[in-house]
Amino acid sequence: MTAVTSYEKCSQCGFEAGVNDLDCCTDELEFDCRRCGHSESVAWVTAEDGTRIGWKNEILDGHGAVWATRPGAGVSTSYGLRSAREVEEAAQKMRDSIAKGELDGNSSYVTRWNAEDKSVEVVAGKWLPLAEEDQQRQDDDLEQKSSSEIDNVCEEGNR
Numbered sequence: 195m196t197a198v199t200s201y202e203k204c205s206q207c208g209f210e211a212g213v214n215d216l217d218c219c220t221d222e223l224e225f226d227c228r229r230c231g232h233s234e235s236v237a238w239v240t241a242e243d244g245t246r247i248g249w250k251n252e253i254l255d256g257h258g259a260v261w262a263t264r265p266g267a268g269v270s271t272s273y274g275l276r277s278a279r280e281v282e283e284a285a286q287k288m289r290d291s292i293a294k295g296e297l298d299g300n301s302s303y304v305t306r307w308n309a310e311d312k313s314v315e316v317v318a319g320k321w322l323p324l325a326e327e328d329q330q331r332q333d334d335d336l337e338q339k340s341s342s343e344i345d346n347v348c349e350e351g352n353r
């Protein structure tokens with residue numbers, strides 16, 4: 195199985211860095227948003243003898259998301275929450291785990307999706323912004339703009 199991971203905009207909350215995993219061999223894909231918990235998957239439906247008889251497109255509404263990082267481990271667990279009750283339970287559990295030092299309070303969070311005003315609030319831990327490499331790309335764009343302005347100034351000075 196060969197998987198290609200790309201970042202796609204979440205159709206529920208608009209977060210730019212939802213993770214899209216595409217399996218090149220089968221064209222099956224899975225999308226997960228770590229901001230609101232929205233999830234989509236496309237998978238083959240197979241008959242009992244193994245032949246492919248159609249596609250199954252599954253969409254799971256996000257009620258919130260969990261991102262849990264253990265101190266020093268550098269490995270994070272993330273998953274979507276499927277009900278308001280799950281959000282409450284996950285938030286309570288995370289507050290306990292951070293207090294006990296089992297989870298890193300600066301890189302773990304639980305969010306709650308507010309469907310009415312389409313917003314995401316952090317109910318436990320601390321939200322992680324976009325990856326540093328995305329920030330770097332924005333900085334490069336700014337540098338290119340300012341260097342072309344400097345060229346114009348030099349031509350004036352040569353006269």
Ligand SMILES: [Zn+2]
Pocket residue numbers: 204205206207208209212227228229230231232256
């Ligand atoms: Zn989302």
